[in-house]
Each structure stands twice: as C-alpha cells, then as structure tokens.
Amino acid sequence: MVDIDLPGDAGGHPVSLNNQVKEKFSQLIAHYLGPAWVGINPVNGKCQAIWLIDPVYADASGQSRAMTLLAAATHDLGQWLGHDSHFSHRFSRSPFYTGDSPTAYRWYRQHHRVYRLANLLSGVRAMTGQESYAKPRQQFSSGRELIMAVKARREEAERFKALSKDVEAELAGHLDQYDPELIQGVRVLWIREGRAARDETAFRHALKTGHRLRQAGQRMTDAAIIDAYEHAYTVAQEVGADGRKAELPPMKGPTPGK
Structure with a gap:
C-alpha cells in the first residue's frame, strides 16, 4: 500500500x-x-x-x-x-x-x-535508474574452509572490539594529551625503533576521530574519517618510514570537473 x-x-x-x-x-x-x-x-x-x-x-x-x-x-x-x-x-x-x-x-x-x-x-x-544491491555470495570449497573463514571473521571482530574499547578508554581519560608518541596530534605506533606501523597508526587515529565526532554530536562523514586516516599515515611515514615508500592508496574519488 x-x-x-x-x-x-x-x-x-x-x-x-x-x-x-x-x-x-x-x-x-x-x-x-x-x-x-x-x-x-x-x-x-x-x-x-x-x-x-x-x-x-x-x-x-x-x-x-x-x-x-x-x-x-x-x-x-x-x-x-x-x-x-x-x-x-x-x-x-x-x-x-x-x-x-x-x-x-x-x-x-x-x-x-x-x-x-x-x-x-x-x-x-x-x-527509476537506481542500482539494485546484490549481496555477494562467497563460495567455500569445503566445510573446513567455511569454519576457518567464520573463525577468522570472529577473531577480526574481537580485535576491532578490543581496539574500540581501548580508544574509548583513552579518550575518556584524556590520556592522549600526555602521550609522548603524540606527533601533530597523532599517536604513532611503532614496529621497532625507527619503523612506524603506518596502517595501524592511521586506522587507530581515524577510529579516534570517529569517536570524537560522535561524542560531540557531529556527523561521522566519510571525508572526515578519510582525512584523519591520511593525515595519520602521512605523519607516520614522515617520522618512521625506515626507507619505505608511502603505500597509501587514493581513497577519494575525483573532484567533479577535474
């Protein structure tokens, strides 16, 4: 109706x-x-x-x-x-x-x-010219492969949940204000001395930015999250490239008219 x-x-x-x-x-x-x-x-x-x-x-x-x-x-x-x-x-x-x-x-x-x-x-x-979403179906060659895939997804979800709680606790206690690793507003994570964990640093900073926006009652737009990720990755590259070239893929579409 x-x-x-x-x-x-x-x-x-x-x-x-x-x-x-x-x-x-x-x-x-x-x-x-x-x-x-x-x-x-x-x-x-x-x-x-x-x-x-x-x-x-x-x-x-x-x-x-x-x-x-x-x-x-x-x-x-x-x-x-x-x-x-x-x-x-x-x-x-x-x-x-x-x-x-x-x-x-x-x-x-x-x-x-x-x-x-x-x-x-x-x-x-x-x-009406709208795209119909079709959820991709994954094919597994065996029951064991399916079980391993489910296990991997569960472990990934648990890691993300733990990271999210860690970030929330950090923000709640304002711990990042006193973090000695804070560089240009980014907490750089390290694999070893002189070699930064660039992707992990960028992901954590983007997640933190999303939490801040939510706490402030603001929209968690794609642009804000992507900007936070790119900024943190750039900082980590500057201070901990350890001879590596930047490997950050473009995450924004082309600007209209360009």
Whole structure:
C-alpha cells in the first residue's frame, strides 16, 4: 500500500489524478509494475495504490528479511510516487467498501497479478535508474574452509572490539594529551625503533576521530574519517618510514570537473 499525497482535482475519476502521478502510473504499467488497485479521493484527487504480493512473514519480534524487503519496496515506490511518509501502513481504505459516504474513495481494479517482493523492488529500481544491491555470495570449497573463514571473521571482530574499547578508554581519560608518541596530534605506533606501523597508526587515529565526532554530536562523514586516516599515515611515514615508500592508496574519488 502506498498513500500518494499529491493533490489532483475533485471527482474521483482517473482523469482527476495529479498529472505527475498519472505519468508515473503510466510508466509503471508500461513496465508491468502497476498497482492492482487504485483508489481516488473524490474531494481532492489524492489516491492510494495497492500491489498484491506474496505473503510476508516475520518472527515474534515482528522482524525478518522479508519485512526489511517490504519496507524497502514500500519506501522506493512511495518516494518515487510522492507518498505520505507518515502513513502508518496499518490501516488503509478498503476497495470493497459498499457504503454511501460521499467522501469514500472510488476504486479501480487494474489486474490481479501477485508480485514477488524482490522482483517488484528490482523492477522499480531498474525503471527509476537506481542500482539494485546484490549481496555477494562467497563460495567455500569445503566445510573446513567455511569454519576457518567464520573463525577468522570472529577473531577480526574481537580485535576491532578490543581496539574500540581501548580508544574509548583513552579518550575518556584524556590520556592522549600526555602521550609522548603524540606527533601533530597523532599517536604513532611503532614496529621497532625507527619503523612506524603506518596502517595501524592511521586506522587507530581515524577510529579516534570517529569517536570524537560522535561524542560531540557531529556527523561521522566519510571525508572526515578519510582525512584523519591520511593525515595519520602521512605523519607516520614522515617520522618512521625506515626507507619505505608511502603505500597509501587514493581513497577519494575525483573532484567533479577535474
């Protein structure tokens, strides 16, 4: 169900719909993605559209991958059609109302196709020029390889969690103010005397920058994190290259117009 908030004309007939809505319905129909039912408000020409879909199941908490897919499909259709973003989706007008209310929506049945959510969402995104994300599937040659991959990911997550807690403790206690390794605001980590751990230094500094932004209630933008990483890597290279060339890959896209 999508509640379309763009006003048209009084009358309750399809010609009463907002011109932009009519055009977009035409595009959906041309791509076999049109709604099964369209209900039109006879007073202001606003409307509701209903798509028939396969059943969507959820767990006891009301969550599931199918529910996430439903939310994405509803959002994409609604955004494109000019929906009422505050519509609850728990109650809607009924196409089967038989009362005599003069403000009852006038309903028009278009077809009886039932869509698979994934197909509906991918079709809408293809039609509107959006990229459909497909989660890459990893292939493992054996059960042992799968187990080792899961173990490696768990260990990586545990290391990151420990590092994150370490950084939070450091910031909470303001320890970096008295750190003798602090150079240009960066705590340089060392592999051995004269040889800096450049990537580890840069990663830790970027993480610290993200924590500071969060504590200050500011957005953790990609640009801010990348700048922090590049700055820390450059500092570590300057003081601890140990004969190595800088190996920092470009992390920002080209500037528009250049």
